[in-house]
Amino acid sequence: MDKPEVKRLLINYKTLEEFQKFKEYGLEELSMLEDLQANIIEDDSNSPFYGIYYGDKLVARMSLYQINAKYDRYFDPPQDYLELWKLEVLPDYRHRGYGTALVEYAKSFGQPIKTNARQQSGEFWLKMGFKPVKYNPVRDRGESPYIWLPEGVKERELKEEDLEL
């Protein structure tokens, strides 16, 4: 099997229509559509989404968002990191390594990554080399954060003042 190719997705009407096939379609996608319609963003602008095509059909995607070091409450030392969300492979295209390919792509930036392991996906994240954080109710608010640590980076031990946002 060929290694699936990960592409940065451009915001245009075709991409936004394909997004509607994914379960995690919400205000973020609607907002991009409105911005495009109102000419607030240009056609083919870069989006925070990356995806895998099968032929010309988008079959897997994730969003990667750069978080500034000053908001970091997960890593030691505090630093810029990536927040990964909306990782999803369409049902007919699962078990082909597309999810893995997207996560490996995210890791290739060499920055720490934080994600929210949804719906008992913990096993998958462990296999990807992520680990669960020590849950903190104030910071994590019901999320199940899993983090990936590049060499030299540790999980941050939360102190009182970290919870003061």
Next chain:
Amino acid sequence: MDKPEVKRLLINYKTLEEFQKFKEYGLEELSMLEDLQANIIEDDSNSPFYGIYYGDKLVARMSLYQINAKYDRYFDPPQDYLELWKLEVLPDYRHRGYGTALVEYAKSFGQPIKTNARQQSGEFWLKMGFKPVKYNPVRDRGESPYIWLPEGVKERELKEEDLEL
């Protein structure tokens, strides 16, 4: 049909075992279990969860978390509000108004509520009297926030400094 009774859930081994039947079981629940095993919290402590029992079986739940006014970036004037998450009804018990009963219960506190509308549940939240916020990528980070406004409360218009957390 009787009006379903909403109960505040107590943290004990029975509750935590019942939580495992819900899809959104994650680090929050595991952390409660560890705290109970290590005697960090007492048996039958209050939890942030509310639920509905059918007989002695927990069939629906939600978590309600009080957020301090100083972290509020959704409401005008800024104030204490409730964050609602993990609203879920077990598959065999859907379409009986249990989800609605939980949301109505949350509204009965009279505080504004913020939730993240997951997996195209927007219709449900609209029916519950919630409305989508104007999406902001820095604040909302891929979420689909829907809010409920009690009388006299408005949606906050975000300014630059609101995004500086």
